[in-house]
Amino acid sequence: MGAGLRALMVKPHEYFTYRGGPGHWSWILHRVTGVGVFLFLLVHIVDTALIGWGPDLYNKAMALYRHPVFRVGEVLLAGAVLYHALNGVRIIIIDFWPQATVIHKKLFYAVGALFALIYIPTAIYMLDFLLK
Amino acid sequence: MNGSSRPRPESGLELYAWLFMRVSGVALLVMALLHLAIMHVINNIEVINYQFVARRYLTPFWRTYDLVMLWLALLHGMNGVRTLVDDYVGPRGWRVISLASLYVLAFIFLAIGSMVILTFHPAGQ
Numbered sequence: 001m002g003a004g005l006r007a008l009m010v011k012p013h014e015y016f017t018y019r020g021g022p023g024h025w026s027w028i029l030h031r032v033t034g035v036g037v038f039l040f041l042l043v044h045i046v047d048t049a050l051i052g053w054g055p056d057l058y059n060k061a062m063a064l065y066r067h068p069v070f071r072v073g074e075v076l077l078a079g080a081v082l083y084h085a086l087n088g089v090r091i092i093i094i095d096f097w098p099q100a101t102v103i104h105k106k107l108f109y110a111v112g113a114l115f116a117l118i119y120i121p122t123a124i125y126m127l128d129f130l131l132k
Numbered sequence: 133m134n135g136s137s138r139p140r141p142e143s144g145l146e147l148y149a150w151l152f153m154r155v156s157g158v159a160l161l162v163m164a165l166l167h168l169a170i171m172h173v174i175n176n177i178e179v180i181n182y183q184f185v186a187r188r189y190l191t192p193f194w195r196t197y198d199l200v201m202l203w204l205a206l207l208h209g210m211n212g213v214r215t216l217v218d219d220y221v222g223p224r225g226w227r228v229i230s231l232a233s234l235y236v237l238a239f240i241f242l243a244i245g246s247m248v249i250l251t252f253h254p255a256g257q
Contacts (some may be wrong), residue, residue: 048191048248049247049248054182054255055181055183066178074172085161132161
């Protein structure tokens with residue numbers, strides 16, 4: 001890559017200072033949640049594969065997932081999947097219906113509102129075990 | 133910046149990859165969220181164990197569901213990471229190494245995941 005092109009690349013600190021509008025934040029969140037879900041998918045394939053070794057090993061692995069740290073991680077994972085899914089719909093709407101760029105900020109707030117509406121009660125329900 | 137994604141590629145493999153992200157994305161929205169609802173909200177880790185999976189895999193329905201979801205999710209994720217490599221890995225050598233590792237990793241995990249779903253046979257049944 002030439003020096004000219006390199007100068008155009010976003011430096012790490014610029015991810016938090018550059019623009020900062022809804023479009024920028026939705027884009028950062030989409031990448032972060034995407035990578036997070038992908039990494040968990042790889043872990044999940046390994047833990048499921050343990051079932052081939054019979055009940056003892058698999059049940060031990062599942063017992064590990066009952067640790068509160070994993071249960072909280074599970075709630076974060078659900079949030080990452082939900083955000084990525086809802087924001088993905090917003091991206092598709094803008095891709096296939098260019099007029100939607102006019103209301104792109106409203107669309108992002110709609111993603112946020114829908115996310116809160118679904119996620120808050122779900123997260124409370126999933127974290128209910130903490131109180132038991 | 134309007135928060136859209138990368139522009140639609142003109143043609144060829146890049147266009148198919150772009151289209152695949154959208155089609156698989158919509159399919160995964162339904163499949164992954166339903167999977168989460170069933171396995172992490174309605175049921176949860178308190179009740180999921182070997183017997184639970186054995187019962188679930190008695191009929192081909194959930195095996196097929198999981199297999200389709202596995203392939204869509206892994207390929208969707210792989211193509212997503214490919215985009216990140218394109219964006220963040222500059223030097224040509226590192227790009228080649230990153231992409232090669234990504235494809236090998238995806239192939240191995242696809243193989244492991246598919247094998248588990250297709251060959252799982254509950255003990256004592």
